[in-house]
Amino acid sequence: MQIDVFTLFPEAFDWFVSQRHVANALALGHELHRVNYRDHTPLSGRQVDDTPFGGGAGMVLRVDVVEAALRARYDTDPVLLPSQRRVIALDPGGRLLDDALVDELAAQPALTLLSGRYEGFDERIVEHFATDRVSIGRYVLAGGELAAMVVCDAVLRKQPGALGDERSAREESFSAALEGGPEYPHYTRPADHRGWRVPEVLLSGHHARIAEWRLAQSRARAAGAKAPDTLAAPARAPRAPTSRT
Numbered sequence: 001m002q003i004d005v006f007t008l009f010p011e012a013f014d015w016f017v018s019q020r021h022v023a024n025a026l027a028l029g030h031e032l033h034r035v036n037y038r039d040h041t042p043l044s045g046r047q048v049d050d051t052p053f054g055g056g057a058g059m060v061l062r063v064d065v066v067e068a069a070l071r072a073r074y075d076t077d078p079v080l081l082p083s084q085r086r087v088i089a090l091d092p093g094g095r096l097l098d099d100a101l102v103d104e105l106a107a108q109p110a111l112t113l114l115s116g117r118y119e120g121f122d123e124r125i126v127e128h129f130a131t132d133r134v135s136i137g138r139y140v141l142a143g144g145e146l147a148a149m150v151v152c153d154a155v156l157r158k159q160p161g162a163l164g165d166e167r168s169a170r171e172e173s174f175s176a177a178l179e180g181g182p183e184y185p186h187y188t189r190p191a192d193h194r195g196w197r198v199p200e201v202l203l204s205g206h207h208a209r210i211a212e213w214r215l216a217q218s219r220a221r222a223a224g225a226k227a228p229d230t231l232a233a234p235a236r237a238p239r240a241p242t243s244r245t
């Protein structure tokens with residue numbers, strides 16, 4: 001798939017693109033391009049935003065600037081883009097990103113992500129150029145870059161071959177294999193640390209029982225409960241402070 005991220009801070013993605021699963025996805029032929037709105041602004045002084053009509057705090061990303069950046073990238077009037085690809089405006093008030101939406105986006109051949117800054121976008125950008133508004137949670141970040149990275153991360157790790165072991169994606173939280181529930185608990189060596197023992201079934205080598213146990217754990221977590229054998233040992237009373245006089 002091809003992902004284009006429009007941003008004022010393309011360098012913010014440097015660390016992200018070096019992550020293993022992202023690098024794997026890119027090596028497999030997927031593409032992640034960054035477009036700096038400022039490189040295409042028709043305004044002087046590389047201006048990209050302006051004060052809101054009607055007053056109020058903050059700055060708003062300008063529609064003419066976003067239009068120029070989209071035109072430069074796609075060589076078409078951006079009002080035509082929504083019929084050609086998903087154009088997503090990252091917006092705290094948008095549709096909440098969940099696994100179903102990630103699956104939907106991961107199946108697209110091309111995505112355009114528009115990061116906003118300051119007070120966000122001139123509404124006409126979203127109305128005329130975007131197909132979706134997507135939120136990564138009901139809180140406000142200083143800009144859309146982190147949200148864009150979250151979308152890219154979630155979508156790219158779903159691409160076959162991006163994760164080292166395909167089982168990671170098949171049997172993870174919210175997958176069909178776990179009936180849409182959260183993932184079961186994992187343990188590794190040592191099998192006993194301070195008396196905190198790994199559930200015996202996981203050491204049994206009995207694959208069917210392990211699968212059954214894991215599904216039961218996932219179901220219990222989905223129900224908001226903890227399955228009995230992951231319950232922490234009852235807390236001991238704190239040791240009385242030793243007084244030194």
Ligand code: ADE
Pocket residue numbers: 090091092093116134135136137138139140141142143144147
């Ligand atoms: N931009 C600022 N906050 C955001 C959020 N929570 N989700 C998506 N985009 C954002």
